[in-house]
Amino acid sequence: MNIGEIAKRAGVSRSTVSYALSGKRPVSDETREKIQRVIDDLGYRPNASARALANGRTSTIGLVFPPAGDHYTGMQLDFIGSVVEAAAAYDYDVLLSPSGVDSDRSFQRLLGERRVDGAILMEIRLQDDRVDHLIAENFPAVCIGRTAQPEGDWWVGLDHTALAAACVHYLADLGHRRIAFVNRPERLLRAGYESAHRGLDGFTKAAAERGLTARTYDCGDDAPSGQACVERILHDDPDTTALVTLNEAALGGLYRGLAHAGRHVPRDFSVTGVVAARWAETVTPQLTAADVPAAQMGRLAVELLVERLDHPDAPPRQQLLAPPISLRGSTGPAYAVGPASPGSA
Amino acid sequence: MNIGEIAKRAGVSRSTVSYALSGKRPVSDETREKIQRVIDDLGYRPNASARALANGRTSTIGLVFPPAGDHYTGMQLDFIGSVVEAAAAYDYDVLLSPSGVDSDRSFQRLLGERRVDGAILMEIRLQDDRVDHLIAENFPAVCIGRTAQPEGDWWVGLDHTALAAACVHYLADLGHRRIAFVNRPERLLRAGYESAHRGLDGFTKAAAERGLTARTYDCGDDAPSGQACVERILHDDPDTTALVTLNEAALGGLYRGLAHAGRHVPRDFSVTGVVAARWAETVTPQLTAADVPAAQMGRLAVELLVERLDHPDAPPRQQLLAPPISLRGSTGPAYAVGPASPGSA
DNA sequence: CCCATCACGCGAACCGGTTCGACGACCGGA
DNA sequence: TCCGGTCGTCGAACCGGTTCGCGTGATGGG
Incomplete structure (x- = not known):
């Protein structure tokens, strides 16, 4: 046929x-x-292969996702879903590539063997050899996230620095003086994940600026780790009254840890952070958070990539998003708790 | 080059x-x-296209996912992740195809244009024209889930009937007499989703068998719907003491609804169902549930598909899984509650 | 009436691999 | 010395599209 x-x-x-x-x-x-x-x-x-061979275009884009391999968070699902749908609207298929165990190999498959016309990268690191490589080859790609030197590149990102800082200021305005930061796992931090680093920066600087007592914690991407993390926080400083988190997979565990410690949210303890709305709404009370607009970011990434594919010489474009904090029920004013606090301020 | x-x-x-x-x-x-x-x-x-053209194999498998479009559940993410990883181990790439809005179009793209060697289908319906179509064409495919007549087909499935029944028996053994079933959204039920139908069947039959008073409810795939659903349940029958659910996306909302109604889990009310372990662990108390082995199912689906691709004339293979109920903290013995119960039994 | 123009369609080359038949060189055995 | 068989390599055809240059018949203007 x-x-x-x-x-x-x-x-x-x-x-x-x-x-x-x-x-x-x-x-x-x-x-x-x-x-x-x-x-x-x-x-x-x-036949798609014959057509691709003849005209040099595969009508396929590659979606390179986490070197994390073992664990996926809900946010990633939203990215994947929105990328696939947006791509379909432009008549592109999406090829999934795990940059998991053997990132070079699957990278070579995608690019070297010309399986895709362009790529979207997720889970960017501040120093990311994948990105360096793509830039060096001038391969059409768009990052979801940005490296330490993002100027000449194409990306759509979230301003984690500003968002984490906004959470701190929000808590400080409510009167909280001793707060904690629950980050992604240490492994990812060491690997240089941008959200983990920029979020940590924003948190730390804002806390210093407001003169708050702040501690920072790594936390595994699952509920049990979240629970354990809260235990560490309250052990290290029982007067802590609030926390900020980027770790949506641990969120349920954080709540459980607080409940077990007898802290009522939001009366005794406030929780906030940067989390997709869908997940913020699963906990009780619902999380006051900067909502990660994952679906929008996926769509934007595809739009940028399509533009880049259509105009190979177009100048780089970027989109930095900083969604506002959605007020839900997990934060409240701080009250003096325990014997140590009255003396402060 | x-x-x-x-x-x-x-x-x-x-x-x-x-x-x-x-x-x-x-x-x-x-x-x-x-x-x-x-x-x-x-x-x-x-060059992959040239090679595919010459030898007729693309080394790519298609992953056809939900006509649901708007909402993705965590289980799907686990499927996708495990399929991609298992496929990589066999040197296959994975092409994502949304059978969303325009299922025929993307289907034609995958099969008609020969973009993939085989396909894995998710979110099977009891009567599924996609599956009928594939069988008619003898196209190498494996379903995650099974249709009403699954005999001659390739699939890996979960025995939702047995699992839902096991939940009912478990609750009945604990002394619960008035229970509710929280299903997927009505839209999916109408579309004929197998998990929704088989789960409902298993629940209904087991409840009848045990002489329980049982009501069944549809519920949107999100937390607010879950909360509303609990309100309906307690409004319809305030003496309900337990529920069974397949709807993991609503789980957080179910808990919230119970909390708002002043029902303490598991003291006043037991919750159980069929949910992936990761999500069962995010709620407090953690959910006693039959754990959906999503990662294993994805892996199995790939293995079956690879076998089918390697041996085009091999007889169909199937895998029906029925994981045991993992005991966690969300269920307990039933006590007489409210004025209406004492007369029963 | 003749030639320029145009619309339409054809054949051949090409994209970059794979595969089959054939061929030359070299070897050992008779 | 000649012959048969292996081993290693080559050239050509093929997979199924796209694209370029050209030919042809119809049309119309001078």
């Missing part, structure tokens, strides 16, 4: 069939209809 | 390079090393 077969049955040449389909050259109404009838009869569809 | 270039620089013919790479015909050590050196120098990788 190839184009030659169609041509034969329609009594025309292969090239005429091709032109009738692509419209790149005029074809008389009569022949076009004749061809179309044959195509409809046989249910013909042009 | 194509095979001809390599051949020229190594001073051999294109076919010799091809054989040196594939090993399908003997090549002298000397020539092979010479070729390999050139390849390493230039960083050559064979």
Whole structure:
């Protein structure tokens, strides 16, 4: 069922069939209809590999996701879903590539073997050899997140620094003086994950600026780790009255840890952070948080990539998002707790 | 940077390079090393489209996911992740296809245009035209889930009937007499989703068998819907003492609804169901549930598909899983509550 | 009436691999 | 010395599209 077969049955040449389909050259109404009838009869569809070979475009974009491998967070699901849908709207397929265990290998598959026209990278690190590599090759790619030197690159990112700082200021305004930061796992921090680093920076600086007592913690991407993390926090400083987190997978565990410690949210303890709305709403009380607009970011990334593919020489474009904090029920004014606090301020 | 270039620089013919790479015909050590050196120098990788065109295999499998479009649940993420990783182990890439808005179109893209060698389907319906279509075409596919007549097909599935029944029996053994079932959204039920239907069946039959008073509810795939659903349940029958759910996205909302109604889990009210462990652990108290082994199912689906691809005439294989109920903290013995109960039994 | 123009369609080359048949060199045995 | 068989390599055809240059018949203006 190839184009030659169609041509034969329609009594025309292969090239005429091709032109009738692509419209790149005029074809008389009569022949076009004749061809179309044959195509409809046989249910013909042009072979994607042959087309890709001939015109050098695969109509596929690669989605390179976490070197994390073991654990996926809900945010990533939203990214994937929105990227796939946005890509479909532009007639692109999405090829998933785990840069997991053997990141080079799958990278070579995507780029070296020309399986994709362009790529979207998730889970960016401040120093990211994947990004360096792509820039060096001038390969059309868009990052979800940005490296330490993001100037000349294409990306859509979240201003984690500002968002974490906003959370701190919000808590400080409520009167909290002793707060904690619950970050992603140490492994990711060591690897240089940008959200973990920029969030930590924003938190630390804002806390210093407001003269708060602040501690920072790493926490595994799961509920039990979150619970354990709260135990550490309250052990290290029982007077802590609030926490900020980027770790949505640990959120349920954080709440459980607080409940077990007898801290009522938000009466005794406030929780906030940077989390996708869907997940902020699963906990009780619902989390006051800067909502990660994951779906929007995925869509934007595709739009940028399509622009880059259509205009290979276009100047780099970026989108830095900083969603506002959505007020829900997990934060409240700080009250003096325990014997140590009255003396402060 | 194509095979001809390599051949020229190594001073051999294109076919010799091809054989040196594939090993399908003997090549002298000397020539092979010479070729390999050139390849390493230039960083050559064979073009995937050309190769696919020539040998008819794309080394790509399609992952067809939900017509749900708007909402993704955590389970799906686990499926996707495990499928991608398992596929990578067999040297397959994964092409994501949203059978969302326009299921036919993307289906045609995958199969008609020969973008993939085989496919894995998620979110199966009891009557599923996608599956019928694939079977009719004898296209190599494996379903995660099964249709109403699954005999001759390839699939890995979860025994939702048995699992939902096991939850009912477990609750009945604890003394619960009035229970509710929280299903997926009505839209999915109407569409014929197998998990929703088989789960509902198992629940209903087991409840009848045990002589329980049982009500069933549809519930949106999000926390607010879960909360509203609990309100409906307690409004319809305030003496309800337990619920069974398949709806992991609503889980957090179910807990919130119970908390707002003043029901303490598990003292006043037991909750159980069929939910992936990761999500069962995010709520407090952690959910006693049959853990959906999503990662295992994804892996199995890939293994079955690879077998089917390697042996086109192999007889269909299936895997029906029925994980045991993991005891956590969300269930307990039933006590007489409210004025209406004492008369029962 | 003749030639320039145009619309339409054809054939061939090409994209970059794989694979098959053939061929020359070299070997050992008769 | 000649012959048969292996081993290693080559050239050509093929996979199924796209695209370029050209030919042809119809059309119309001078």
